[in-house]
Amino acid sequence: MPTKKKPQVTAAPARRRELLDTAAEVFAEQGYNATTVRKIADHAGMLAGSLYYHFDSKESMLEEILRTFLDELWDGYDTVLEAELGPRETLEALVTESFREIDRHRAAVAIYQKESKQLVAQDRFVFLAESQRKFEKAWLSTLERGVAAEVFRSDLDVRLTYRFVRDTVWVAASWYRPGGHHSAEEIARQYLSMVLDGIAVRT
Amino acid sequence: MPTKKKPQVTAAPARRRELLDTAAEVFAEQGYNATTVRKIADHAGMLAGSLYYHFDSKESMLEEILRTFLDELWDGYDTVLEAELGPRETLEALVTESFREIDRHRAAVAIYQKESKQLVAQDRFVFLAESQRKFEKAWLSTLERGVAAEVFRSDLDVRLTYRFVRDTVWVAASWYRPGGHHSAEEIARQYLSMVLDGIAVRT
DNA sequence: GTCCTTCCCTAACAAGTGTTTGGTAGGTTA
């Protein structure tokens, strides 16, 4: 009774990565639901059925794309958090790191932004919810530390501030294009300047 | 040769409005493509085919939802712009007006945010592109006036600032729920405070 | 009563969906 053999997930999946990249591109551009496996196959220069040699399902492609992105994101975030910088420096580092991730995983970030809300309800995507909780905890505690240390304003609702900073950073993925006018670091610098000091002239 | 009669679009469409509201709700929650006409019909307590007594197609529902929203949005925006306030007061009024629209058209705004990018390519949704141009012009000129009048900082990229303010405001629709902790005006006030003066303590 | 309009249902349609099955060309190994 020979079980069907699939290519090793753990082994070096050169072609697999290629296909995931093109899939991510199409998902980001057209939306997950509007993307048919035939469109993905078209972009990859093959037929729809051939994708199933590499992947179990369309959904498993999406899962792998998001997992890969979040794994790398948390690599960066954890490094920042373990450095135990001051609140303001932590915020600056987190924002900068976020823009670097947008630079590296533009498509995955766009997909995450658009689809995560509907995906978290599904069992196979619970890891999205876990990531969100961890994310919120990291940011909220940084903001609260800053308020306690009197480097961030205390007259603002912290949760509102959190959503403000979070959204401000990540929506950039919807218009950011690598190789554009500004580098990720330059955008991070200006964003930080706006978030920290505002856009009004100081009087 | 009797042409098929559809209910008058111009006449008072009480039921029509109801159906559009529920459709908008489902579109916003599940995404346009993931929403089937059967789901909409379910939420409205009827069968899928019955929707076609009121509407030509699923797409025409979406169009009417977005058109209605944008019409009301520009009613508010035009009123603000015609008042010819100073740049800072204009920005404050535009932001406040935006949050009021989010309060009134939460579902439509969420749909707009998620789908407009893919819709503008279609002929029947060109009005989205026109609105976007008008929108960008209104905001950019306000920001530029502010820089010239030295009420907004001149060391920031104006286009970046534009996207910053724009996104900052509209993504709120993704988490805002009417009847929550803060009113639309209260959120607008705090957002404006952050955008204008930043979240850092002034030293 | 009859007629007409409004609003919905029943039942089906064709097109498109994700997925499966069996096959096969080409390279590698024995």
Place this chain on the structure above:
DNA sequence: TAACCTACCAAACACTTGTTAGGGAAGGAC
């Protein structure tokens, strides 16, 4: 040469999709 593995194709599958055609119940107009 023979056996085998990789990566794909060809063709179909069951199901869901948006949409349509015909019918009928309720109620007001005449």
